[in-house]
Amino acid sequence: MRTQVGIVGAGPAGLLLGHLLHRAGIETVLIEARSRAYVEERIRAGLLEQGTVDVLTATGVGERLRREGLPHAGIELRFDGEGHRIDLAGLTGKRVTIYGQQEVVKDLIAARLAAGAPLLFEAEGLAVRGLDTDRPRLAFRQDGREQVLDCDILAGCDGFHGICRDAIPAGRLQVFERVYPFAWLGILAAAPPASHELIYARHERGFALATMRSNSLARHYLQCRPEEDLAAWPDDRIWAELHARMAGRDGASPVKEGPILQRGVTPMRSFVVEPMRHGRLFLAGDAAHIVPPSGAKGMNLAIADVVVLARAIEAWHRGQGLALLDAYSSTALRRIWKAQRFSWWMTSLLHRFDGGDPFEHRVQLAELDYVCRSAAGALTLAENYVGLPLEAG
Structure with missing residues (x-):
């Protein structure tokens, strides 16, 4: 051949x-x-960046994406029991799409x-x-x-x-690598999403993310140990932990429960070869x-x-x-x-991070507060999140 x-x-x-x-x-x-x-x-x-959507559409393979994809104009950062929306479209003129x-x-x-x-x-x-x-x-x-x-x-x-x-x-x-001391426990549930946009939650118990695959399939993640045993995470424990990490100051959680269809643990690493x-x-x-x-x-x-x-x-x-x-x-x-x-x-x-250093916790909260209250901080996050130019980078 x-x-x-x-x-x-x-x-x-x-x-x-x-x-x-x-x-x-x-x-x-x-x-x-x-x-x-x-x-x-x-x-x-x-999650597709605006540039990815544009490439697929321009090259003739975006018809179903346009029909079934879920465009998102913003994301929510949740910490200290409060949600703060980052207006991706307003800051950059671009969106991301769930597909x-x-x-x-x-x-x-x-x-x-x-x-x-x-x-x-x-x-x-x-x-x-x-x-x-x-x-x-x-x-x-x-x-x-x-x-x-x-x-x-x-x-x-x-x-x-x-x-x-x-x-x-x-x-x-040349290999560059970093292995993080935690992983994500992810589930796919037959339930409505917690919100019409993604929620990234920083909590003392660990990170949580609420996203979706469709309007009837929710995708949720919980920070966990890399060696986590899924058998130790029955449905009730998963939902209880999601509610705890996503709850507002009034104790209410936006997470909606439903049958869990899939679950797994994803290690966290960075890796590049040159x-x-x-x-x-x-x-x-x-x-x-x-x-x-x-x-x-x-x-x-x-x-x-x-x-x-x-x-x-x-x-x-x-x-x-x-x-x-x-x-x-x-x-x-x-x-x-x-x-x-x-x-x-x-x-x-x-x-x-391991140990739950109170100094590090306060620095993270200060950084989050800066990003959400500063136009420059919010723009930096938004510009990177929707995607840098495909070639100029």
Whole structure:
């Protein structure tokens, strides 16, 4: 097999890259180790920045997003028993939209299949070869047959645990990592959302977040220990803790209860590798970076990566040289590190750290009060939350 661009991973990064390149007339083959059902059903982040919505809409895969997405013009910061709204739209002219990552994946898969572009699921034994040549290759098995895909360019969009980053020789990448001393216990409940906009709550017992997947599906998170045993969290305890952390000074909680459909624990970490390239292999999305979910940047960063990468590949394909490809890593990393900074800031601002230091607690409250009372503070949060420019970063 032979193609211009081989793409590993059928998540938002790989699928959007394939979609953008197909629209530019560039041949791609997209290979995924999991089944189509698996990638379409795995629940991930569900908040899209304005720039992400604009890209999906402009490239013809935003019809269902426009119909079913839930635009949000603000968020609420809740602390000391009071809520404070940050007017995202009023401060920046932009909004965010609730639309599940799995829905973005479904839309992009449907578009790729409708276009007749190659999309191979359940590829076994994936291995990267020839990285030190100008013809990288992917070896894999499908339907019991050994296959080799020769590429001009290889895009590693296969996530944190994928094969592409690990195929780069040892010592070629610089790794930056921070592991946080807490995690999120997340639930999906058949209940109305606590509010029409997200609520971020800072409480002495720990952080809590109230969001949604739809007008009838609530998504809630509680700060917990990384080693938390879900068996120790029956439904009654989860609801009681959410009410306690979300309650106002009058003791009333906006959280509405319902049957819990899913639950899980998400570790909190920051991770970046530099550069996001080795030879003709280019990394994008979670293969190159992870952010804590506090800033809602994970999928949006992946989208931003492939917008930059697709334009660089298109320029190279049209005979405009290697300048944009050579600059891909540094261009993407400018935005990535700003998103890391914002995610770290939100995490540090809202979570209870080990020991419950009263000094740190007071500093967090002072910072929150400043953000909510200062036009400059609110604008800084709003500008980062709705998303920095996709390329300028």
